[in-house]
Amino acid sequence: MVVTVTVFTLCLWGGNALPFEWLPHDEGDRWMVATAFATVAATVTATALGWWAQHVPDEPPPVVPPSHVSQHATATDHSSAVQTGGDQNNPAPGSGSPRPGYLKQRATASGHGRIVQVGGDQNLAPAEDRDRP
Structure with missing residues (x-):
């Protein structure tokens, strides 16, 4: 002006x-x-x-450094454990979040124990989500 x-x-x-x-x-x-x-x-x-x-360009989005994730789980008898390195049902399926830069997952199962390990995002259907611990 x-x-x-x-x-x-x-x-x-x-x-x-x-x-x-x-x-x-x-x-x-x-x-x-x-x-x-x-x-x-x-x-x-x-x-x-x-x-x-x-036409002035916008500022680029800030760079988010990769996260470090270390998880340990033990499942015995009829128990179960779920390890997810990213998001679980968040964000919406298909959008994906950045995977962690460092991911360490260790699990031990015995008997009828059940372990699920996911390195990135885990987007479950609503029925599957209800069946998880």
């Missing part, structure tokens, strides 16, 4: 103060021509600045 007003003011002043032979000699006509010129110059300036402001 400030630049547009400045351009208008300078063009209006220049149209009246500078001695151009092709401008009318009558002061009223000279003001009219200077005002028209200043209006066109300010409009072109405002349009160019508006276009430029819309």
